[in-house]
Amino acid sequence: MKQIAVLGMPNTGKSTFFNRLTGANASTGNWPGITVDLLVAKIKIGQQDTQVVDLPGIYDLRGFSEDEEVVRRFLEHNPVHLIIIILNSTQLDRQISLALQIEQIGLPALLLLNMADEAPKFGVHVDPEAISRHLQMPVLQMSAKYGQGYAQVRSLIAERLNLQSEPLLAGKIDVNLGSDTQFAAKMGALLQDGFQVSPVRDTLTTKLDRVLLHPVFGLPIFFGLMYLMFQVVYTIGKPLQDWLNTGVEWFKTTAVEPLLGFLPPFPHDLLIDGLYGGMATVAAFIPVIWIFFICMAIVEDSGYLSRSAYLMDAFMERLGLDGRSFVMSLMGFGCNVPAIMGLRVMRSPALRLLSMLVIPFSLCSARLNVFIFMTTALFSTRVAPLVLFSLYLFSFGAAILTAFIFKGKYPNQEPLILELPPYRFPTIRQMLLRAWSETKHFLRFSWRFIIFGVVAIWLCNNLPANVEPASAGTISGQIGQALQPILGPIGINPKLSVALIFGFIAKEIVLGGLAVIYATKQDAGLASTIARDIDWVQAYSFMLFTLLYVPCLSTVAVIKAESKSVKFALLGVFWSLALAWIASFIFYQGARALGF
Known part of the structure; x- marks a missing residue:
């Protein structure tokens, strides 16, 4: 060959x-x-x-x-x-x-x-x-x-x-x-x-740069465009998600349940409520992921991503980072793993290490699924995109705080050298290929974790067999109750606690786990069932904790491999856990104190 x-x-x-x-x-x-x-x-x-x-x-x-x-x-x-x-x-x-x-x-x-x-x-x-x-x-x-x-x-x-x-x-x-x-x-x-x-007159690139790289208006325009991206993802992706969810539910009723009807109750419920229910809930978010990566393809291939690094470089330098760290954090919106691996282009070991602590706070596509679901369940269609955008801002805030705290430990003196390519709009073929490639990667990388996670949660929810499913006597109920002294003060109930534990393996499991946990006792839709169980303050605290707490197992493994240090990887784990709890505690207790 x-x-x-x-x-x-x-x-x-x-x-x-x-x-x-x-x-x-x-x-x-x-x-x-x-x-x-x-x-x-x-x-x-x-x-x-x-x-x-x-x-x-x-x-x-x-x-x-x-x-x-x-x-x-x-x-x-x-x-x-x-x-x-x-x-x-x-x-x-x-x-x-x-x-x-x-x-x-x-x-x-x-x-x-x-x-x-x-x-x-x-x-x-x-x-x-x-x-x-x-x-x-x-x-x-x-x-x-x-x-x-x-x-x-x-x-x-x-x-x-x-x-x-x-x-x-x-x-x-x-x-x-x-x-x-x-x-x-x-x-x-x-x-x-x-x-x-040969000399040329002003090109479209130079004209756009006068506006988009403006020293005063450049950053507000950038964050405005990011908000617009989330608005597009929510506005277009949500109806497509509802359509796919209806199709998945129809297939369950007309094909899966009749096909498996001969099975005894335990394996029947395991396959339908556990495996199919959990995986179907995650699969219903494929349109959202697709739309999100089409938007990201436009941001990246247009040349605007490099300019966002230029815009943020002066600010990032004060935090011990540079514009490339910011770009990699944006790349982490797809998946934290390749974003961390992309840090190899940096020559400074200290800059790479500090960036590794920052990138896991990026709002990756797996977390995005959870947030779109929760915002849809607990907030109106007018408020939901704003809530989603606020989490995006929180991810930046966590990254900035982390860099500020640890920059003395990982000092960087490497200058930024950055090419600003001309503006170009990607073709439809490029956008579709990028969306398909990323969605395929998401599915291939996630299914094994999702299958393990939802089956494990279902078993925890239904064992021992002599107690009511999802009750305090089950394994999941006991785990959730044991964690209440820690997670109760931030508004996370026992059911949400179990989903968070398995979310450490992969954030995709969080949503599938919720589908399994809440589908056990009631036949109503998952969104309406959760909306009856928690209020918006608890939901936002849960999303905030999900955003900031321990990165998934694959991300931790990559951090360990890239840093060549178990100690550094553990630092990232414990810091993210501490920051997630503190941020959620301040929000939840503050909201309750204000009467919400």
Whole structure:
């Protein structure tokens, strides 16, 4: 099987090209010589079975970040038939150095100058033939976003794979890279022959930046857009969720219950009320996750995410962080795990550690499911988006407080270097692919935890068999009552307590657990049943605690692996627990004192 590695700098459209080439059917795989998983997809190019590996975005093979180390070790330990280098045509003067380094270490390569459709708007003129002569490798212009030139690129990839019968290793990269003087001379000659820039009038990017990066109005606009995103998620996602929930309930009544009707009561109830009920409740939130990631695709692919880092950098610097920490916190809205792994681009160990303490407070998609459900059950349609947005602000507040408290322990002196790409609106295909990829990841990653969690909660709720289900005499009832001295003062009753305990495994279990716990005694809808059991103050305290308390088990494991310290991972666990309890206690007791 032929092996291709895709390499490029951040914000060059590398992931867009990888998704177009592989059809977004990638999975993660282990590789000799490195300790992290990389995206990989197996496809057929021409007549060749080919494995395509998406390497982390890097700036320099000589760099010191962990992502740059990952790329070096991959190339040194894993032979490849072809390196596909993705660079931004509009920023070639700052990016061509990476292609020169690949040429110096002697690996078979193909250079793709992406975003060719944008280059003329910025007065950029590129001569691919001249660049090819200097680099001794094929050079093509293309637009991964719109597919311009893609057919020619795919044909050339197939041709190069046929010519390269044996894979090659990079050898010792630091040794093979030439002297800085020779490198600078070659780069200067290449740019002189193959890259020219003509003056242009104000572009749409410069006009928008005057408003969106305004020193006074920039941050209010950003938070306003974030509120608008939650409004869109709630307004569009909620009706879709109701429709899917109706379909799931219809399927249960017409198919699942008749099919399993022959079973004795205990396994019958376990499969229907426990397994199906819990999983169906979580599955009903797939439309919400889908809409959320479509919105996030717009924020990220438009170039606005990099600008949010720029806007927040001065403030984050006072907390010992930088704009990248803020971006990774936003990325944590999808899942905290990849956001923490993305911290490898930071060279400062102290900055990475402090960011690891901050990111778990991001309102991830699993928590979002819980919050949308609770806000729908306890608040009006007019108030619910505001409640959701307030939790988003609380997540920022928790991150800011954490950074302020621990910045002295993890001091950082690394400056921020940030590329601001031109504004571009993602295509519908890009948005749908991103939403599908993230939803698929959510389901694949979550189902095993959900199945374990809802079954375990159902068993706790129905054992011992000689007591009334969900009563104080069951295992769950005993656990909930035992925790009341701790959770009672913050308004969390015994039933909610059990869901929180299993939520430590994965936050997706919280909602499935509530479905199991509250569906045991009453046949009414879950939302109305919970609304009768608790009031809005208890609900908000529960959501606040869910937002801030212990990150899921996978996040804790990644923190331990990335920090290489069990002690640091435990610090993150105990700090989040303490902060969650204090914040919920202040809110709950304060609201009760005010008569709510």
